[in-house]
Amino acid sequence: EVQLVESGGGLVQPGGSLRLSCAVSGFTFSSYWMTWVRQAPGKGLEWVATIKQDGSEKYYVDSVKGRFTLSRDNAKNSLYLQMNSLRADDTAVYYCARPYYDILTGHFTYFDYWGQGTLVTVSS
Amino acid sequence: DIVMTQSPDSLAVSLGERATINCKSSQSVLYSSNNKNYLAWYQQKPGQTPKLLIYWASTRESGVPDRFSGSGSGTDFTLTISSLQAEDVAIYYCQQYYNDWTFGQGTKVEIK
Numbered sequence: 121e122v123q124l125v126e127s128g129g130g131l132v133q134p135g136g137s138l139r140l141s142c143a144v145s146g147f148t149f150s151s152y153w154m155t156w157v158r159q160a161p162g163k164g165l166e167w168v169a170t171i172k173q174d175g176s177e178k179y180y181v182d183s184v185k186g187r188f189t190l191s192r193d194n195a196k197n198s199l200y201l202q203m204n205s206l207r208a209d210d211t212a213v214y215y216c217a218r219p220y221y222d223i224l225t226g227h228f229t230y231f232d233y234w235g236q237g238t239l240v241t242v243s244s
Numbered sequence: 245d246i247v248m249t250q251s252p253d254s255l256a257v258s259l260g261e262r263a264t265i266n267c268k269s270s271q272s273v274l275y276s277s278n279n280k281n282y283l284a285w286y287q288q289k290p291g292q293t294p295k296l297l298i299y300w301a302s303t304r305e306s307g308v309p310d311r312f313s314g315s316g317s318g319t320d321f322t323l324t325i326s327s328l329q330a331e332d333v334a335i336y337y338c339q340q341y342y343n344d345w346t347f348g349q350g351t352k353v354e355i356k
Contacts, residue, residue, distance in 0.1 A: 155345070165286075165294060165337055167345040179344060215293065219341070225275070229341045230284035230299045237293065 122146035122233045124216050129238030136206050136242070142199040142216030142235055150174075150194040153219050153228045156201050158212035159237075166212075169201065170219070184210075206242045213237040246270055246340050250348035256356040263325040265351045267338035272318045275342065282342035285314055285323045288350075289334045297336075298323065330355060 128140040142154070156168040169180045169190045178190050189202040199216055215237045219228035247270040257263040273282045281301035286294040296305045298314035301321055311326045325332055333355060338348040 157345075164335075164350040165288075165339075165347040167347070170344070219345075220299075225278050225280065227282075227341075229282065230296060230339065231286075231294075231345075232296055232305075234293045234295075 122218070124218065124233055124235035126214060126216055126235045126238040129214065129240045131241045131243065132206055133244050134207060134242055137202070137204045138206065138240060140201040140203065140214055140238060140240070142201075144197045144199065144216075144218075147218070147233075149192075149197040152221060154192060154199045155217045155219055155231065156190065156199075157215045157217050157231070157234075158210075158240075159215070160209070160212040163212075168214070171199070203240070206240075208242050211240060211242045213239050246273065246343050246346050248338055248340055248346050248348035250336075250338060250351045252351060253349070254352040254354065256354045257325075257328045258356045259330065260327050261356075263328050263332070263353055265323040265336050265338075265353070267316075267321040267323070267348050269319045269321075269340055269342075273340045273342040274318050281317050281321070282340055283314075283316070283321050284339045284341065285312075286337045286339060286347075287332075287334045288337065294337065325353070328353070328355070 123145045125143045155170045171178045171190045187205045191200045216235045217231040218233040220232040249268045251266045283301040285298040288294045302314045313324050315322050335350045
């Protein structure tokens, strides 16, 4: 059974830092790109960042570039999101998700598995 | 960036009636080399994680009831619930995965 379990959320002051983790099981973690998606309270879904299998490529939404850093430890089947210089508009539930690898196209595509999410609240 | 715009923002449909949600992308998400539309639909029930319903614009995920169907190509897509059930009350999102990933703003479906 595929499982993605996020942790590390909490209350942090503006300008502070937080590190989120996502522990993965049930599939070969090192074979997949991985992604973070967030959802502000009462709002829609926003893709945040994606990392290649070996960590050599990383992509971020413009609003977090320079503040968030994505990393992974394939030996520990874990994904991380280091969030610095946090702002009130970073308040959200953060989900880790797996982009499905489509063999026929060779592309990483839609998100077929999601974690339950971890809430990050940025407030003084 | 590809912008995804859904309409309407919300709709109320009677039980057993059809619900139709539209999604428009700011540029085509049809990949010419394989003729596939890089478009998915998700369902998010209150307090739950998003669930994949449809991918490649019209392929139903395993286990998804056949009352859910997707259609469209290029820049214009539709999610149809042919006969709305009480358990379909949720917010529905379209997503493009042609260039990075972006979501529509969501459409809330309620019972009339």
